[in-house]
Amino acid sequence: MGERNKTGLILTGGGARAAYQVGVLAAVSSILTEAGWAPEHNPFDIICGTSAGAINATALACRADNFSEGVQKLLQVWEHVGAEQVYRADSLGVLRSGAKWLSLLSFGWLLRKWRAHPPNALLDNTPLVTLLHRLLDFPRLDTALANGDLHALAVTASSYTAGYHITFYQTAADIAPWRRMQRFSLQTQIGIEHLLASSAIPLIFPATPIYCEGRREYFGDGSMRQLAPISPAIHLGASKVLVVGAGRLAEPPPDQTEFARYPTVAQIAGHAMSSIFLDSLAVDIERLNRVNLTLSVLTEEQKARTALRPIEMLIISPSQRLDEIASRHVGNLPRPIRALLGGIGATEVRGAALASYLLFEASYTCELIRLGRDDTFARRADVLAFFGKQQNAGQTLEYALRNNG
Numbered sequence: 001m002g003e004r005n006k007t008g009l010i011l012t013g014g015g016a017r018a019a020y021q022v023g024v025l026a027a028v029s030s031i032l033t034e035a036g037w038a039p040e041h042n043p044f045d046i047i048c049g050t051s052a053g054a055i056n057a058t059a060l061a062c063r064a065d066n067f068s069e070g071v072q073k074l075l076q077v078w079e080h081v082g083a084e085q086v087y088r089a090d091s092l093g094v095l096r097s098g099a100k101w102l103s104l105l106s107f108g109w110l111l112r113k114w115r116a117h118p119p120n121a122l123l124d125n126t127p128l129v130t131l132l133h134r135l136l137d138f139p140r141l142d143t144a145l146a147n148g149d150l151h152a153l154a155v156t157a158s159s160y161t162a163g164y165h166i167t168f169y170q171t172a173a174d175i176a177p178w179r180r181m182q183r184f185s186l187q188t189q190i191g192i193e194h195l196l197a198s199s200a201i202p203l204i205f206p207a208t209p210i211y212c213e214g215r216r217e218y219f220g221d222g223s224m225r226q227l228a229p230i231s232p233a234i235h236l237g238a239s240k241v242l243v244v245g246a247g248r249l250a251e252p253p254p255d256q257t258e259f260a261r262y263p264t265v266a267q268i269a270g271h272a273m274s275s276i277f278l279d280s281l282a283v284d285i286e287r288l289n290r291v292n293l294t295l296s297v298l299t300e301e302q303k304a305r306t307a308l309r310p311i312e313m314l315i316i317s318p319s320q321r322l323d324e325i326a327s328r329h330v331g332n333l334p335r336p337i338r339a340l341l342g343g344i345g346a347t348e349v350r351g352a353a354l355a356s357y358l359l360f361e362a363s364y365t366c367e368l369i370r371l372g373r374d375d376t377f378a379r380r381a382d383v384l385a386f387f388g389k390q391q392n393a394g395q396t397l398e399y400a401l402r403n404n405g
Contacts, residue, residue, distance in 0.1 A: 013051025023372020
């Protein structure tokens with residue numbers, strides 16, 4: 001890929017919300033193909049992912065030699081996903097993890113028999129290991145990096161043990177690791193354990209042990225303490241980035257016609273999840289926009305004296321509230337999971353934000369994929385401009401016919 005300007009892809013966290021990213025990628029693939037881009041050509045030199053976005057990022061990176069195939073593989077998985085493929089959803093599994101865990105939180109001082117082997121999280125995500133082995137092809141990733149089909153892959157996780165945020169990256173290029181306050185990077189061979197760690201939603205899924213610089217540490221979701229989600233792509237050499245969010249970056253004010261009720265546990269948990277998964281991305285985008293604006297008014301001499309450089313960004317995020325979409329599909333969760341979540345209010349409309357992260361059911365993920373497609377096709381001109389293509393009249397007419405029957 002030489003020294004030309006490099007394009008990065010940022011896939012953020014959000015559990016089941018990450019299905020939206022697949023719709024965006026499918027639409028990008030279609031738009032570029034219609035514009036004359038070879039379907040197999042990978043438009044992204046650098047792919048970075050966090051949480052469930054790390055899984056999507058790695059699956060795409062494993063097929064960097066054929067971008068269209070990579071997108072189709074993700075579609076195949078997300079369009080047919082079921083909760084039981086990600087976590088134990090049967091009655092016994094829920095009793096062993098969720099019910100036991102909630103009971104221990106409430107009555108732990110009474111339940112001394114569990115002190116030796118306490119449950120680690122609300123849900124047991126061991127089925128995810130099988131899904132990841134089916135989805136990923138790590139030898140193919142190594143080949144793609146060696147052949148130059150991909151410049152770098154990065155996934156992020158948060159160390160419960162040491163309290164810092166870490167970016168694990170894999171590349172065939174000579175890229176020195178970077179270090180910032182409470183966050184640093186480590187070049188390594190990315191594997192299943194890094195994805196389990198990056199996608200371990202706090203309290204929901206158990207932490208994952210990873211040997212890091214010679215010592216074992218326990219890691220959780222990479223969205224925690226992620227102060228600058230876009231920075232790994234920049235450190236790895238990107239001059240422009242496509243950022244795909246997993247939630248609306250700016251919510252309209254709520255309807256105040258009704259008196260507010262005291263929030264349920266699920267409502268509070270959903271609010272906490274949103275602060276973990278969404279807020280840091282919005283702040284980082286705002287920060288980069290300020291940097292770009294500052295650089296635009298500097299002279300060339302002044303620019304030469306700073307390490308900062310302008311970063312072109314295209315941001316695509318949901319046009320609808322994903323928790324409202326989730327509230328329509330909660331009933332499709334397996335009965336034991338509905339019972340578990342219902343006990344904390346997550347099956348109610350106002351508590352659906354929590355459910356939106358755990359709703360690994362095809363009815364929900366397919367609707368998110370459709371939304372991702374629609375939102376991206378609505379930005380067709382922006383997508384083509386980002387990749388240096390122009391929209392012709394035929395493509396504009398085709399899009400209008402497609403969306404107006």
